[in-house]
Amino acid sequence: MRIYSNATIPLMIALITLISCDEPDSYSSISDSLKSELQEWAGILARYWILPPDDSLSSGKPDDTELLSLIQSCESNPEAWAYLYGCIADTIATLEPPSPACQQPD
Numbered sequence: 001m002r003i004y005s006n007a008t009i010p011l012m013i014a015l016i017t018l019i020s021c022d023e024p025d026s027y028s029s030i031s032d033s034l035k036s037e038l039q040e041w042a043g044i045l046a047r048y049w050i051l052p053p054d055d056s057l058s059s060g061k062p063d064d065t066e067l068l069s070l071i072q073s074c075e076s077n078p079e080a081w082a083y084l085y086g087c088i089a090d091t092i093a094t095l096e097p098p099s100p101a102c103q104q105p106d
Helices: 002-020 032-050 063-076 081-094
Strands: none
Touching: 032 063, 032 081, 063 081
16 A cells, blocks of 8 residues: 555656646747737748848838837747747748859858
8 A cells, every 4th residue: 555655646746747848849828919920020030131132022121119019029928039939940941042143252
């Protein structure tokens, strides 16, 4: 009987730990509306950083007030930074690379 009671406590701790952990990259603390906003920002920022300014898909430079709004949104939920970075990386991965003719030599 004593063996069962000693084994029950570690088993309960392991079960509680497994239940309380989120799946990696689930971003469960971010609301759907904030996810949508961050996805839009990821597209804007990735295109601004990667594409040349004369490209038709390039977005203009975001206003400082808009960027401050983005920063405030992410500061209120630190997990939002990781989600934003992941979305930016995904967006960059889907963009076509510029033609070699537009690359500047060193």
